[in-house]
Amino acid sequence: MRSVVGRSRTIPALPAAILAAAVLSTLASPADARRGRHHHHARATGGGYNPPYAAMVVDVKSGKTLHAVNEDALRHPASITKVMTLYLLFEQMERGKFALDSDLTISAHAAAQAPSKLGLRPGQTISVEDAIKAIVTKSANDVACAIGENIAGSEERFAQMMTAKAHALGMSRTHYANASGLPDPDQLTTARDLTVLARAIQDRFPHYYRYFQTRSFAFRGRVIGNHNHLLGNVQGVDGIKTGYTRDSGFNLMTAAKSEGRQIVAIVLGGKSGASRDRIMADLVRGSLPKAYAGARISAPVTEVAERARPAVVADAVSRTRTQVASADDEDVETTGTTGEPLDLSPRGTTTTGTMTPGGRSPQEAWKVGPQGIPKSAQAYAGASGAQAPFPGASKSTARVASVERDDPPKAVTGARVVPTAWVIQLGAMDDETKARSMLSEARAKVGGSLSKAAPYTVKVEHGGTTLFRARFSGFAEQDSAQDACTALKRSGFSCFATRS
Numbered sequence: 331m332r333s334v335v336g337r338s339r340t341i342p343a344l345p346a347a348i349l350a351a352a353v354l355s356t357l358a359s360p361a362d363a364r365r366g367r368h369h370h371h372a373r374a375t376g377g378g379y380n381p382p383y384a385a386m387v388v389d390v391k392s393g394k395t396l397h398a399v400n401e402d403a404l405r406h407p408a409s410i411t412k413v414m415t416l417y418l419l420f421e422q423m424e425r426g427k428f429a430l431d432s433d434l435t436i437s438a439h440a441a442a443q444a445p446s447k448l449g450l451r452p453g454q455t456i457s458v459e460d461a462i463k464a465i466v467t468k469s470a471n472d473v474a475c476a477i478g479e480n481i482a483g484s485e486e487r488f489a490q491m492m493t494a495k496a497h498a499l500g501m502s503r504t505h506y507a508n509a510s511g512l513p514d515p516d517q518l519t520t521a522r523d524l525t526v527l528a529r530a531i532q533d534r535f536p537h538y539y540r541y542f543q544t545r546s547f548a549f550r551g552r553v554i555g556n557h558n559h560l561l562g563n564v565q566g567v568d569g570i571k572t573g574y575t576r577d578s579g580f581n582l583m584t585a586a587k588s589e590g591r592q593i594v595a596i597v598l599g600g601k602s603g604a605s606r607d608r609i610m611a612d613l614v615r616g617s618l619p620k621a622y623a624g625a626r627i628s629a630p631v632t633e634v635a636e637r638a639r640p641a642v643v644a645d646a647v648s649r650t651r652t653q654v655a656s657a658d659d660e661d662v663e664t665t666g667t668t669g670e671p672l673d674l675s676p677r678g679t680t681t682t683g684t685m686t687p688g689g690r691s692p693q694e695a696w697k698v699g700p701q702g703i704p705k706s707a708q709a710y711a712g713a714s715g716a717q718a719p720f721p722g723a724s725k726s727t728a729r730v731a732s733v734e735r736d737d738p739p740k741a742v743t744g745a746r747v748v749p750t751a752w753v754i755q756l757g758a759m760d761d762e763t764k765a766r767s768m769l770s771e772a773r774a775k776v777g778g779s780l781s782k783a784a785p786y787t788v789k790v791e792h793g794g795t796t797l798f799r800a801r802f803s804g805f806a807e808q809d810s811a812q813d814a815c816t817a818l819k820r821s822g823f824s825c826f827a828t829r830s
Contacts, residue, residue, distance in 0.1 A: 381579025383599040386521040387613050389621040390529055390592040393628030396617045397595075401521040404503060405598045408573030409446075409469045410519075410583050411511030413527055414492050416465055419477050420535040423458070428480075430459040439485065440475040444512060447472040448549070462538075463547040467556040469572065471510040478509035485509055496523065498633040499530050513575050521596040528570065528583050528594035530631035542569030542585075559603075560584060564611045566618055572603075580606040586614045591621035747786040749830035752805035754783075754815050756825045758797045762787055765800040772802075775821040779814060803830070 384400035395401075422428050433455040441452045448470045450456060456464070461477055464470040478488030485508055492506035501523035507514040532539050545562065546555045560567045566588035573581035580600035586593050595613050600606025756772060759765040769785035780802065788799040805811035811827035818825045 380601065381577070381599040383579070384521040385595070385597045385609070385613065386525050387593055387595040387617045388525045388529070389617075389628075390532075390594060391624065391626040391628060392622040394622070396593065396620055397613060398521070402503070404518045404520060405581075406513070406517055406575060406578035407504075407511055407519045407524065407598075408575045408578040408581050409511040410524060410571050410573040410581050411492075411506060411509070411517065412465050412469065412474050413531060413571050413583060414496065414506065415474050415477055415488075415509045416462060416538075416541075417527070417531050417535070418481060418488070418491060418495060419458070419462070420531070420538045422481055423538070424535070428458050430457065432458045434458060434461055434473075434476050434480045436472065436476050437479055440472045440479060443471040443475050443510060446470060450476075460547070460549060462541050463544055464549065464554070466541050466544050466571070467547055468554045469557060471512055474510040475508070495633075496527070499526055499631060501526050511573055511575070513577055521598055524583055524596045524598075525594050526631055528585055528596070531570075532585065533630035533632075539569070542571070558582070559607055560610060560614075564614055567614060574603070582606055582610050584610055584614060586618055588618050590623040591618050593617050593621050747784045747803050749786070749801070749803045750805050751830060752808055752811035752827055753830045754802045754805070754811055754818070754825050754827055756800045756802075756818070756823055758790075758799045760795070760797060762789070762798040765798040768800045769802065772818055772821070772823055775823075776817050779817045783814070 382400070382403070382405065384403050384405050385397060386395065386399070386401040387397040388394070389396055419428065423430075434457070436450040436452060436454045436456065438452040441450060446469050448456070448464055448468060450472055456473060456476070461473050464473045465477075475485050478485045482488035482491055488509050489506045492509070493504070496504040496506065496519075501519070504519040504523045505516055507516040511517065543561065544556060546553055548554075557572045558569070560582075561569070564586070566586035567584055568587060569583075569585050571583045573583075579598065580603050582597045582600070584595045584597075586595070593614070595610060595617065597606050597610045597613070600609060756768055757765070759768065765787045766785070769787075773780040773783065773785065782804065784803040786801055786803060788801060790797050790799065802814065805814065805827070808827060815825040815827050
């Protein structure tokens with residue numbers, strides 16, 4: 331089921347949020363608590379936890395890419411989300427709609443958010459300046475939600491604003507579902523997109539950016555420290571934001587300046603807070619000397635016309651189960667999970683390419699909720715046509731549709747397929763040819779275990795948008811569908827098993 335903190339309410343929403351809080355309190359079963367304790371131990375020791383990794387370093391003055399690994403692969407941003415939340419708040423302040431001493435009201439929905447949080451109660455207020463500091467240091471989810479609600483009226487509408495702003499800045503593969511970064515299968519970004527945001531917030535709001543350098547702040551008798559341990563410990567680092575969820579791994583967005591040089595760097599999917607910090611420190615120390623020290627020759631990041639987006643994410647059947655965890659040295663939003671961590675690129679991919687603008691309005695939905703196959707679904711079988719079980723696993727979100735290759739596989743065509751009890755979905759694309767090509771590519775790469783599976787597409791309509799789900803049929807039992815998905819994931823595909 332979806333986490334009770336993953337969807338917004340319009341202010342005021344006291345009865346619904348009280349119910350949500352009650353539901354939240356029932357979710358952490360003894361088994362869940364044991365898993366939370368096990369996860370805490372894994373964080374401390376490394377314990378085999380292996381979230382998908384991505385990283386990128388960009389020279390701000392020249393625009394040159396200095397380091398890149400899986401930089402265009404979809405990842406969960408976790409609390410780095412809050413950089414965009416503050417970007418929109420700074421924008422409202424610049425327009426005169428809020429001042430540093432303006433009060434933000436805490437709704438029941440905001441108060442019900444999972445940790446990390448300030449613990450404010452419904453009806454209480456917090457000043458804009460304290461809210462900014464709470465986001466930068468404590469990574470407070472209740473405050474992030476309140477910012478969104480006070481600006482847009484509801485967190486859901488604010489998330490739509492965030493997504494639209496991301497696309498206007500050129501962050502073409504980013505989609506936001508909430509203001510905090512708490513687990514949601516549709517909260518997605520890439521390392522490349524986050525380097526754009528890291529530069530944009532400095533270019534647009536240099537007078538507010540200084541808040542990201544806050545080491546600690548006093549709030550109602552408490553002194554709250556910053557989770558970013560690189561501040562003051564790595565030369566040149568002046569911000570900006572950490573993040574963590576079980577699905578995302580340990581994330582960090584960093585900006586650094588030294589001797590006339592300036593870089594932004596992103597690390598996503600660290601195995602622990604300490605290992606992520608070591609990776610980032612090495613990247614900063616290795617990249618700053620290579621950066622351009624002259625006058626800036628790259629243009630500042632500015633908003634542009636909406637860009638095309640080449641792929642749409644899958645409608646993951648899995649939903650978040652929230653398990654509240656205590657934070658030690660990290661802003662742990664929750665150890666809840668939306669399934670297995672995303673890994674939407676082939677292993678070992680390293681590039682230094684530039685971002686390709688894509689196409690679609692920012693208002694178009696990236697998700698289509700779990701639905702049965704419509705009677706009008708168009709299904710296409712491969713030449714073999716047979717439907718036989720084969721091994722694979724997990725849930726999650728989709729693989730990017732456009733994959734560069736010299737000889738792309740032919741699209742799947744053939745007879746109509748009658749879906750079996752269980753099917754596997756790889757993604758939902760805005761073009762049927764892309765969906766069918768993805769299926770052909772998957773079968774070509776995985777080989778024998780998919781040779782008898784029946785590929786097909788399902789046409790769905792959502793909010794005026796037509797999507798085509800790429801699926802494999804041929805599974806009578808859940809276990810066989812999950813085994814098959816495991817085989818796909820080993821070949822670099824993301825997928826999930828679902829009832830037809």
